[in-house]
Amino acid sequence: MSIITASQFDHLREMVLRESAIVLEPGKEYLVESRLAPIARREGLGSVSELVHKLMTSPSAKMTSEIIDAMTTNETSFFRDVHPWQTLKEEILPKLIESRRIDRRLSVWCAACSSGQEPYSLAMLLRDTFPDIVKSWDVTIIATDLSDSMLYRCREGVYSQLEVNRGLPAPMLVRNFQREGADWRIDPELRRMVDVRTCNLAVPNSYPRAASRFDLVFIRNVLIYFDEATKTKILNETSSRMQSDGYLLLGSSEVSISSATRLVRHQFGRTIYFQPS
Ligand SMILES: C[S@@+](CC[C@H](N)C(=O)[O-])C[C@H]1O[C@@H](n2cnc3c(N)ncnc32)[C@H](O)[C@@H]1O
Known part of the structure:
Protein backbone atom coordinates (compact mmCIF):
# COMPACT_ATOMS: atom_id res chain seq x y z
CA MET A 1 0.00 0.00 0.00
CA SER A 2 1.32 3.48 -0.75
CA ILE A 3 -0.90 6.40 -1.90
CA ILE A 4 -4.11 6.76 0.15
CA THR A 5 -7.26 5.53 -1.55
CA ALA A 6 -10.38 7.64 -2.19
CA SER A 7 -12.27 5.90 0.63
CA GLN A 8 -9.35 6.42 3.05
CA PHE A 9 -9.26 10.12 2.11
CA ASP A 10 -13.04 10.35 2.72
CA HIS A 11 -12.66 8.67 6.12
CA LEU A 12 -9.92 11.12 7.06
CA ARG A 13 -11.91 14.14 5.82
CA GLU A 14 -14.93 13.10 7.90
CA MET A 15 -12.79 12.52 10.97
CA VAL A 16 -10.96 15.86 10.64
CA LEU A 17 -14.26 17.70 10.09
CA ARG A 18 -15.93 15.98 13.06
CA GLU A 19 -13.02 16.58 15.45
CA SER A 20 -11.85 20.05 14.41
CA ALA A 21 -14.35 21.52 11.89
CA ILE A 22 -11.41 21.87 9.45
CA VAL A 23 -12.65 21.29 5.89
CA LEU A 24 -10.29 19.22 3.73
CA GLU A 25 -11.27 19.97 0.14
CA PRO A 26 -11.15 17.12 -2.40
CA GLY A 27 -7.76 17.23 -4.11
CA LYS A 28 -5.86 17.76 -0.85
CA GLU A 29 -4.54 14.18 -0.84
CA TYR A 30 -0.98 15.48 -1.37
CA LEU A 31 -1.32 17.67 1.74
CA VAL A 32 -2.54 14.70 3.78
CA GLU A 33 0.37 12.59 2.53
CA SER A 34 3.01 15.18 3.45
CA ARG A 35 1.49 16.07 6.83
CA LEU A 36 0.92 12.48 7.95
CA ALA A 37 4.14 10.89 6.65
CA PRO A 38 6.12 11.73 9.85
CA ILE A 39 3.42 10.08 12.01
CA ALA A 40 3.44 6.95 9.82
CA ARG A 41 7.24 6.78 10.19
CA ARG A 42 7.04 7.26 13.99
CA GLU A 43 4.49 4.43 14.17
CA GLY A 44 6.89 2.19 12.22
CA LEU A 45 4.45 1.98 9.30
CA GLY A 46 5.53 1.86 5.65
CA SER A 47 3.10 4.51 4.33
CA VAL A 48 0.36 7.02 5.11
CA SER A 49 -2.09 4.55 3.61
CA GLU A 50 -1.10 2.02 6.29
CA LEU A 51 -1.55 4.70 8.94
CA VAL A 52 -5.09 5.51 7.75
CA HIS A 53 -5.84 1.79 7.55
CA LYS A 54 -4.80 1.50 11.22
CA LEU A 55 -6.91 4.53 12.10
CA MET A 56 -9.93 2.92 10.40
CA THR A 57 -9.49 -0.52 11.94
CA SER A 58 -8.10 0.19 15.43
CA PRO A 59 -8.46 3.90 16.22
CA SER A 60 -6.99 5.35 19.41
CA ALA A 61 -7.49 8.77 21.01
CA LYS A 62 -3.73 9.41 20.81
CA MET A 63 -3.50 8.67 17.09
CA THR A 64 -6.63 10.73 16.35
CA SER A 65 -5.22 13.70 18.26
CA GLU A 66 -1.81 13.41 16.52
CA ILE A 67 -3.49 13.33 13.11
CA ILE A 68 -5.70 16.35 13.88
CA ASP A 69 -2.65 18.22 15.18
CA ALA A 70 -0.74 17.42 11.98
CA MET A 71 -3.63 18.65 9.82
CA THR A 72 -3.65 22.12 11.42
CA THR A 73 -1.84 24.95 9.64
CA ASN A 74 0.16 26.93 12.19
CA GLU A 75 1.57 29.80 10.13
CA THR A 76 1.96 32.89 12.32
CA SER A 77 4.34 35.74 13.12
CA PHE A 78 4.90 38.51 15.64
CA PHE A 79 2.74 41.61 14.98
CA ARG A 80 1.21 39.87 11.96
CA ASP A 81 -0.19 42.32 9.35
CA VAL A 82 1.15 45.32 11.32
C1 LIG B 1 -2.82 29.88 10.76
S1 LIG B 1 -2.79 29.71 12.50
C2 LIG B 1 -3.24 31.32 13.03
C3 LIG B 1 -2.39 31.78 14.19
C4 LIG B 1 -2.64 33.21 14.64
N1 LIG B 1 -3.99 33.40 15.06
C5 LIG B 1 -2.29 34.19 13.56
O1 LIG B 1 -3.19 34.79 12.97
O2 LIG B 1 -1.10 34.36 13.26
C6 LIG B 1 -4.29 28.76 12.75
C7 LIG B 1 -4.37 28.09 14.11
O3 LIG B 1 -5.71 27.62 14.30
C8 LIG B 1 -5.66 26.42 15.03
N2 LIG B 1 -6.93 25.70 14.85
C9 LIG B 1 -7.35 25.00 13.76
N3 LIG B 1 -8.56 24.47 13.98
C10 LIG B 1 -8.92 24.84 15.24
C11 LIG B 1 -10.06 24.61 16.05
N4 LIG B 1 -11.10 23.86 15.62
N5 LIG B 1 -10.08 25.13 17.29
C12 LIG B 1 -9.05 25.87 17.75
N6 LIG B 1 -7.94 26.14 17.04
C13 LIG B 1 -7.87 25.62 15.80
C14 LIG B 1 -4.44 25.70 14.49
O4 LIG B 1 -3.95 24.74 15.38
C15 LIG B 1 -3.47 26.86 14.25
O5 LIG B 1 -2.57 27.02 15.32
Whole structure:
Protein backbone atom coordinates (compact mmCIF):
# COMPACT_ATOMS: atom_id res chain seq x y z
CA MET A 1 0.00 0.00 0.00
CA SER A 2 1.32 3.48 -0.75
CA ILE A 3 -0.90 6.40 -1.90
CA ILE A 4 -4.11 6.76 0.15
CA THR A 5 -7.26 5.53 -1.55
CA ALA A 6 -10.38 7.64 -2.19
CA SER A 7 -12.27 5.90 0.63
CA GLN A 8 -9.35 6.42 3.05
CA PHE A 9 -9.26 10.12 2.11
CA ASP A 10 -13.04 10.35 2.72
CA HIS A 11 -12.66 8.67 6.12
CA LEU A 12 -9.92 11.12 7.06
CA ARG A 13 -11.91 14.14 5.82
CA GLU A 14 -14.93 13.10 7.90
CA MET A 15 -12.79 12.52 10.97
CA VAL A 16 -10.96 15.86 10.64
CA LEU A 17 -14.26 17.70 10.09
CA ARG A 18 -15.93 15.98 13.06
CA GLU A 19 -13.02 16.58 15.45
CA SER A 20 -11.85 20.05 14.41
CA ALA A 21 -14.35 21.52 11.89
CA ILE A 22 -11.41 21.87 9.45
CA VAL A 23 -12.65 21.29 5.89
CA LEU A 24 -10.29 19.22 3.73
CA GLU A 25 -11.27 19.97 0.14
CA PRO A 26 -11.15 17.12 -2.40
CA GLY A 27 -7.76 17.23 -4.11
CA LYS A 28 -5.86 17.76 -0.85
CA GLU A 29 -4.54 14.18 -0.84
CA TYR A 30 -0.98 15.48 -1.37
CA LEU A 31 -1.32 17.67 1.74
CA VAL A 32 -2.54 14.70 3.78
CA GLU A 33 0.37 12.59 2.53
CA SER A 34 3.01 15.18 3.45
CA ARG A 35 1.49 16.07 6.83
CA LEU A 36 0.92 12.48 7.95
CA ALA A 37 4.14 10.89 6.65
CA PRO A 38 6.12 11.73 9.85
CA ILE A 39 3.42 10.08 12.01
CA ALA A 40 3.44 6.95 9.82
CA ARG A 41 7.24 6.78 10.19
CA ARG A 42 7.04 7.26 13.99
CA GLU A 43 4.49 4.43 14.17
CA GLY A 44 6.89 2.19 12.22
CA LEU A 45 4.45 1.98 9.30
CA GLY A 46 5.53 1.86 5.65
CA SER A 47 3.10 4.51 4.33
CA VAL A 48 0.36 7.02 5.11
CA SER A 49 -2.09 4.55 3.61
CA GLU A 50 -1.10 2.02 6.29
CA LEU A 51 -1.55 4.70 8.94
CA VAL A 52 -5.09 5.51 7.75
CA HIS A 53 -5.84 1.79 7.55
CA LYS A 54 -4.80 1.50 11.22
CA LEU A 55 -6.91 4.53 12.10
CA MET A 56 -9.93 2.92 10.40
CA THR A 57 -9.49 -0.52 11.94
CA SER A 58 -8.10 0.19 15.43
CA PRO A 59 -8.46 3.90 16.22
CA SER A 60 -6.99 5.35 19.41
CA ALA A 61 -7.49 8.77 21.01
CA LYS A 62 -3.73 9.41 20.81
CA MET A 63 -3.50 8.67 17.09
CA THR A 64 -6.63 10.73 16.35
CA SER A 65 -5.22 13.70 18.26
CA GLU A 66 -1.81 13.41 16.52
CA ILE A 67 -3.49 13.33 13.11
CA ILE A 68 -5.70 16.35 13.88
CA ASP A 69 -2.65 18.22 15.18
CA ALA A 70 -0.74 17.42 11.98
CA MET A 71 -3.63 18.65 9.82
CA THR A 72 -3.65 22.12 11.42
CA THR A 73 -1.84 24.95 9.64
CA ASN A 74 0.16 26.93 12.19
CA GLU A 75 1.57 29.80 10.13
CA THR A 76 1.96 32.89 12.32
CA SER A 77 4.34 35.74 13.12
CA PHE A 78 4.90 38.51 15.64
CA PHE A 79 2.74 41.61 14.98
CA ARG A 80 1.21 39.87 11.96
CA ASP A 81 -0.19 42.32 9.35
CA VAL A 82 1.15 45.32 11.32
CA HIS A 83 -1.93 47.58 11.00
CA PRO A 84 -4.18 45.78 13.54
CA TRP A 85 -1.45 46.36 16.16
CA GLN A 86 -1.34 50.05 15.28
CA THR A 87 -5.12 50.15 15.67
CA LEU A 88 -4.87 48.39 19.02
CA LYS A 89 -2.29 50.91 20.19
CA GLU A 90 -4.02 54.05 18.90
CA GLU A 91 -7.72 53.25 19.13
CA ILE A 92 -8.86 50.01 20.77
CA LEU A 93 -6.67 49.81 23.88
CA PRO A 94 -6.95 53.52 24.79
CA LYS A 95 -10.76 53.27 24.52
CA LEU A 96 -10.90 50.09 26.57
CA ILE A 97 -8.59 51.54 29.21
CA GLU A 98 -10.71 54.68 29.47
CA SER A 99 -13.98 52.75 29.83
CA ARG A 100 -12.55 50.18 32.31
CA ARG A 101 -10.81 52.71 34.60
CA ILE A 102 -13.24 52.02 37.48
CA ASP A 103 -13.06 48.19 37.32
CA ARG A 104 -9.33 48.22 36.42
CA ARG A 105 -9.71 44.90 34.67
CA LEU A 106 -8.92 43.85 31.09
CA SER A 107 -9.83 40.40 29.82
CA VAL A 108 -8.46 39.19 26.47
CA TRP A 109 -8.96 35.91 24.61
CA CYS A 110 -6.57 35.01 21.84
CA ALA A 111 -8.21 32.00 20.13
CA ALA A 112 -6.18 29.83 17.72
CA CYS A 113 -2.94 31.32 19.05
CA SER A 114 -0.65 28.80 17.31
CA SER A 115 2.90 28.94 18.77
CA GLY A 116 2.16 32.12 20.74
CA GLN A 117 3.45 35.00 18.63
CA GLU A 118 0.02 36.67 18.71
CA PRO A 119 -0.61 36.67 22.50
CA TYR A 120 3.02 37.64 23.20
CA SER A 121 2.78 40.48 20.66
CA LEU A 122 -0.16 41.79 22.66
CA ALA A 123 1.67 41.33 25.98
CA MET A 124 4.67 43.27 24.58
CA LEU A 125 2.46 46.02 23.16
CA LEU A 126 0.62 46.40 26.48
CA ARG A 127 3.79 46.46 28.58
CA ASP A 128 5.60 48.88 26.24
CA THR A 129 2.69 51.26 25.72
CA PHE A 130 0.68 51.02 28.95
CA PRO A 131 3.17 49.89 31.64
CA ASP A 132 1.09 51.29 34.52
CA ILE A 133 -1.96 49.32 33.42
CA VAL A 134 0.07 46.10 33.28
CA LYS A 135 1.48 46.79 36.75
CA SER A 136 -1.65 47.83 38.59
CA TRP A 137 -4.68 46.37 36.74
CA ASP A 138 -5.98 42.82 36.54
CA VAL A 139 -4.90 42.05 32.97
CA THR A 140 -5.62 38.52 31.68
CA ILE A 141 -4.60 37.20 28.27
CA ILE A 142 -6.00 33.71 27.69
CA ALA A 143 -4.33 32.04 24.70
CA THR A 144 -5.95 28.91 23.29
CA ASP A 145 -5.48 26.45 20.46
CA LEU A 146 -6.59 22.98 19.45
CA SER A 147 -3.10 21.71 18.67
CA ASP A 148 -1.18 20.16 21.57
CA SER A 149 2.16 20.76 19.87
CA MET A 150 1.35 24.48 19.41
CA LEU A 151 0.15 24.78 23.02
CA TYR A 152 3.45 23.26 24.14
CA ARG A 153 5.36 25.83 22.07
CA CYS A 154 3.22 28.67 23.36
CA ARG A 155 3.86 27.58 26.97
CA GLU A 156 7.59 27.29 26.28
CA GLY A 157 7.82 30.74 24.68
CA VAL A 158 11.06 29.88 22.86
CA TYR A 159 11.55 31.06 19.26
CA SER A 160 14.18 30.50 16.60
CA GLN A 161 16.17 33.34 15.03
CA LEU A 162 14.04 32.95 11.89
CA GLU A 163 10.84 33.32 13.90
CA VAL A 164 11.95 36.44 15.78
CA ASN A 165 13.20 37.93 12.52
CA ARG A 166 9.59 37.86 11.31
CA GLY A 167 7.92 40.97 12.69
CA LEU A 168 10.07 41.91 15.68
CA PRO A 169 12.18 45.08 15.43
CA ALA A 170 15.66 44.52 16.97
CA PRO A 171 15.14 46.85 20.00
CA MET A 172 11.92 45.05 20.83
CA LEU A 173 13.65 41.69 20.56
CA VAL A 174 16.44 42.56 23.00
CA ARG A 175 14.02 44.25 25.39
CA ASN A 176 11.56 41.34 25.55
CA PHE A 177 13.59 38.15 24.98
CA GLN A 178 16.63 36.45 26.44
CA ARG A 179 19.15 34.52 24.36
CA GLU A 180 19.03 30.76 24.87
CA GLY A 181 21.66 29.06 22.71
CA ALA A 182 20.65 29.75 19.12
CA ASP A 183 17.07 30.64 20.20
CA TRP A 184 15.27 33.40 22.08
CA ARG A 185 13.12 32.94 25.20
CA ILE A 186 10.27 35.33 26.00
CA ASP A 187 10.81 37.43 29.13
CA PRO A 188 9.31 35.61 32.19
CA GLU A 189 7.08 38.58 33.08
CA LEU A 190 5.50 38.47 29.59
CA ARG A 191 5.22 34.69 29.82
CA ARG A 192 3.28 35.06 33.08
CA MET A 193 0.84 37.48 31.44
CA VAL A 194 -0.36 34.71 29.09
CA ASP A 195 -2.55 31.86 30.36
CA VAL A 196 -2.29 29.00 27.83
CA ARG A 197 -5.23 26.57 27.51
CA THR A 198 -6.79 24.04 25.15
CA CYS A 199 -9.89 25.08 23.21
CA ASN A 200 -11.53 23.59 20.15
CA LEU A 201 -13.49 26.38 18.47
CA ALA A 202 -15.89 23.76 17.11
CA VAL A 203 -16.85 22.82 20.70
CA PRO A 204 -18.36 25.79 22.59
CA ASN A 205 -18.12 23.87 25.90
CA SER A 206 -14.35 24.08 25.59
CA TYR A 207 -14.30 27.89 25.27
CA PRO A 208 -12.35 29.52 28.11
CA ARG A 209 -14.21 30.95 31.06
CA ALA A 210 -12.94 34.25 32.36
CA ALA A 211 -13.86 36.12 35.53
CA SER A 212 -15.84 38.53 33.34
CA ARG A 213 -16.86 38.66 29.70
CA PHE A 214 -14.04 39.33 27.24
CA ASP A 215 -13.09 42.92 26.41
CA LEU A 216 -10.99 41.92 23.42
CA VAL A 217 -10.97 38.74 21.32
CA PHE A 218 -8.62 37.64 18.53
CA ILE A 219 -9.81 34.90 16.14
CA ARG A 220 -7.37 35.49 13.34
CA ASN A 221 -6.51 33.32 10.36
CA VAL A 222 -8.43 30.26 11.49
CA LEU A 223 -12.01 30.80 10.26
CA ILE A 224 -10.71 30.27 6.69
CA TYR A 225 -10.45 26.53 7.46
CA PHE A 226 -14.17 26.20 8.39
CA ASP A 227 -17.45 26.16 6.44
CA GLU A 228 -19.90 29.11 6.59
CA ALA A 229 -22.25 27.52 9.15
CA THR A 230 -19.34 26.77 11.50
CA LYS A 231 -17.94 30.30 11.14
CA THR A 232 -21.32 31.82 11.99
CA LYS A 233 -21.76 29.51 14.99
CA ILE A 234 -18.26 30.32 16.32
CA LEU A 235 -18.81 34.08 15.90
CA ASN A 236 -22.18 33.96 17.66
CA GLU A 237 -20.81 31.83 20.50
CA THR A 238 -17.90 34.25 20.82
CA SER A 239 -19.98 37.43 20.79
CA SER A 240 -22.15 36.01 23.59
CA ARG A 241 -18.96 35.80 25.70
CA MET A 242 -17.92 39.40 24.99
CA GLN A 243 -18.69 42.65 26.76
CA SER A 244 -21.25 44.63 24.75
CA ASP A 245 -18.58 47.26 23.99
CA GLY A 246 -15.83 44.65 23.52
CA TYR A 247 -13.71 44.29 20.36
CA LEU A 248 -13.23 41.32 18.01
CA LEU A 249 -10.37 41.13 15.52
CA LEU A 250 -10.40 38.62 12.65
CA GLY A 251 -7.79 37.83 10.01
CA SER A 252 -7.56 40.27 7.09
CA SER A 253 -9.15 37.77 4.68
CA GLU A 254 -11.90 36.79 7.14
CA VAL A 255 -13.74 40.08 7.61
CA SER A 256 -16.62 39.28 5.22
CA ILE A 257 -18.86 37.60 7.75
CA SER A 258 -22.46 36.42 7.52
CA SER A 259 -25.27 38.82 8.40
CA ALA A 260 -26.56 36.01 10.65
CA THR A 261 -23.88 36.95 13.19
CA ARG A 262 -24.72 39.34 16.01
CA LEU A 263 -21.73 41.56 15.24
CA VAL A 264 -21.40 45.10 13.95
CA ARG A 265 -18.53 45.99 11.63
CA HIS A 266 -16.34 49.05 12.24
CA GLN A 267 -13.22 50.38 10.58
CA PHE A 268 -10.22 52.32 11.88
CA GLY A 269 -7.57 53.05 9.23
CA ARG A 270 -7.05 49.77 7.37
CA THR A 271 -8.33 47.66 10.27
CA ILE A 272 -11.80 46.14 10.32
CA TYR A 273 -13.01 45.17 13.77
CA PHE A 274 -16.34 43.97 15.18
CA GLN A 275 -18.46 44.66 18.26
CA PRO A 276 -21.48 42.74 19.58
CA SER A 277 -24.73 44.39 18.45
C1 LIG B 1 -2.82 29.88 10.76
S1 LIG B 1 -2.79 29.71 12.50
C2 LIG B 1 -3.24 31.32 13.03
C3 LIG B 1 -2.39 31.78 14.19
C4 LIG B 1 -2.64 33.21 14.64
N1 LIG B 1 -3.99 33.40 15.06
C5 LIG B 1 -2.29 34.19 13.56
O1 LIG B 1 -3.19 34.79 12.97
O2 LIG B 1 -1.10 34.36 13.26
C6 LIG B 1 -4.29 28.76 12.75
C7 LIG B 1 -4.37 28.09 14.11
O3 LIG B 1 -5.71 27.62 14.30
C8 LIG B 1 -5.66 26.42 15.03
N2 LIG B 1 -6.93 25.70 14.85
C9 LIG B 1 -7.35 25.00 13.76
N3 LIG B 1 -8.56 24.47 13.98
C10 LIG B 1 -8.92 24.84 15.24
C11 LIG B 1 -10.06 24.61 16.05
N4 LIG B 1 -11.10 23.86 15.62
N5 LIG B 1 -10.08 25.13 17.29
C12 LIG B 1 -9.05 25.87 17.75
N6 LIG B 1 -7.94 26.14 17.04
C13 LIG B 1 -7.87 25.62 15.80
C14 LIG B 1 -4.44 25.70 14.49
O4 LIG B 1 -3.95 24.74 15.38
C15 LIG B 1 -3.47 26.86 14.25
O5 LIG B 1 -2.57 27.02 15.32
